[in-house]
Amino acid sequence: MSAMFTATLHPGVALGFLVLGASLHDVLTRLKAEPQRFPKLDLVYSPNQPVTEPVILSLPANGLRLRFDGAEQRLRLIEVIDFTLSRITYGHPEKDIVKPASLPGQGITSPKLGAESSSGPSFRNIYHRLMGPTYAGEYIPPSDDDKSNTGTYILSYPGVAFSFPLPESAYSPDKDVVSLLSAPASQTAISMAVFSGKSWAEAREILWTDILPSVKSAYVFSKSKDIVPDEISLVKIHGGGRLQLFKKWTSASLWIILGETTPQELVAELGPPDAIYRKNDQKMYIHKTRTASHSRSRSNNGDYKRPDDLTDTDQSSANTGSDDTDEEAVEDEFVGNVSGECFYNYFYLGFDILVSPPVLASRLPPSQISTTNRNPSEKPIKVDSTNRLVATKLVLHGNVPGSYPFNRHRRCRWEISYPSSGSDAVDNSETQFNELEERLREEWKNIYMSEDDANKRQRGMVLNRGWGDSPGSSYEFTGGWEDSSGGVAAKKFDGNEESTTTLYGFPGLVFEVLKNGYVSAVTVF
Incomplete structure (x- = not known):
């Protein structure tokens, strides 16, 4: 039997x-850490x-029902659609919004007119x-195919509304709210919504686009020991x-210069980082130019280190494990260069960073050469x-x-600054790849000998995540799906996820594209 979810209502917060x-990744991570309390999640x-x-x-x-916007994946609306399955309190001192049902043996009595009902909070x-008087609400008439001819009256307060x-x-429209909801059939609320705004009528117009206040400023964190790190709201690729x-909710930004930042x-x-992962990935090495050396040797064992605390619940467990399989190297020179390589996994920021000996950075885009004082790709390595x-x-x-790797990392939004399309269009994480490809080809057209040469060099390379060893995948960065890393229960491929993706490359960029045309991940080098 699952433990009942008990929560205090903070309207608008x-x-x-x-x-x-809160991000979809953070919420799912917290819910999955308590399977007895939250036994079923439907996405x-x-x-x-x-x-x-x-x-x-x-x-x-x-x-409960939680609604997130698609672009940022932030929680925008919290709905209670069955008051009998959770216990919700409000006020100081806290009072139950709905009177708990009578325990077995105590008898069941019918509520009096205007009294509390175990199925939902009464209007009275x-x-x-609890809340006190408020302005007149909004009536939503029934649909044409509704045979009951029963509509919904929204009683709204700042940050919370009842249906x-x-x-x-x-x-x-001439009746006041007390007269309208005094009928016995209208005594009990059937749902409750928590949102950011002065009223539901005002909030729903900007529900998916409104800039929400910082999670750090939320009342529930003011006296909490939880540490909420600064979030990265956007990564701009120059x-x-x-x-x-x-950084989210601030005007601050930081720079990462590949080949220089330590x-x-x-x-x-x-x-x-939330974790550090070391592994020698040779699966794409066949596409590199081979050197004169062809000797073979064994690399060091890969190891995957998990953090001690990846969730914000006491019920979660932190494990430490390692990948005991040896990876066989192809070139001695390559083996020597990866002795200290590792990935810094920032699951809660939405990206991984490869730390390795310095290499030449990718060339500057043609449109950026005249506007950039220093070209990192022209700086020789000491x-x-x-x-x-x-x-x-x-x-x-x-x-x-x-x-396939859904909820492995938080969603990281990105934007490419340099394709000059001559329009107001912005190439970002919400742009479909066919649009990105067209503008990037125009940006880099001078490096190809012909259109046919461009088509040959930009052919897609198909991967299958379900096989578990796709090169350059999250599997390579964070260990196998059998591991329970990042504070998220491991999800094995069962045929429902989109496991087949295609890689497309441009100078300094590799895009992993899903069948629906959206970019699952982008690698910057």
Whole structure:
């Protein structure tokens, strides 16, 4: 038997630990850490527009429904659709919004007119005891095919609203709210919504686009020991290995220069990684130019280190494991260069950073050469610095619903600054790849001898995530799906996820594209 979810209502802010503005990844991670309390999670999304249409997370065993916007994947609306499956309190001192059902042996009595009902809060309890008076609400008439002819009356307060059934024949715009909801059939609310705004009528117009306040400022965190790190709201790709990371809810930003930024600088700006992963990936080496050396040797055992605390619940367990399989190298020279390579996994920021000996950064885009004072790709590597470790690659994860690595990382939004299309269009994480490809080809057209040469060099390379060893995949960065890393229960491929993706490359960029045309991940090098 599952434990009942108990939460305090904070209008306009949160319902318990479910805070408006929290990311889909954070919420799912927390819910999956307590399977006894949240035994079933149903995710609904648009297969054709998974990052532009809202994502709905239903908790049928708890009577809750959570709605997230598609682009940022932030919690925008919390709905209670069955008051009997959760216990919700409000006020100081806290009072139950719905009187708990009588325990076995205590007898069951019918509620008096206007009294509390175990199926939902009564109008009298809300209007006279809990929330107090409010302005007239909004009546939504029944649909044409509704044979009951019963509409819905929305009683709205700042940050919270209650829905009451109201027959169409009983509604009149001339009646006040007390007269309208005094009928026995309209005594009990059937649902409750928590949102950011002064009223539901005002909030629903900007529900998916409104800039939500910082999660750090939420009342539920004011006296909590939980540490909420600064989020990265956008990664702007400038080309030539230069990336600008903007912090959420502030005007601050930081730069990562591939080939120069050190691990110490990464930790100082981003904090310690959620995990560090070491593995020798040779699966794409056949596509590189071979050197004169053909000897074979054994590499060091790969190891995967998990953090001690990846969830915010006491019920979660932190494990430490390792990948005991040896990876066989192809070239001695390559083996020597990866002795200190590792990925810094930032699951809660949405990206991975490869730390390795420095390499030449990718060339600057043609449109950026005249506007950039220094070209990192033209800066030679110092001989005495080849043994030091720097950031050389950044993998930005889209966390697209339906994709195989979904919920491995938080969604990371990105934007490419340099394609000059002559329009107001912005190439970003919500743009379909066919549009990105067209503008990037125009940007780099001068490096190809002909259109046929461009087509040959930009052919897609198909991967299958379901096989578990796709090159350059999250499997390579964070270990196998059998591991329970990142504080998220491992999800094995069962045929429902989109496991087949295609890689497309441009100078300094590799896009992993789903069948619906959206980018699942982009690698910057």
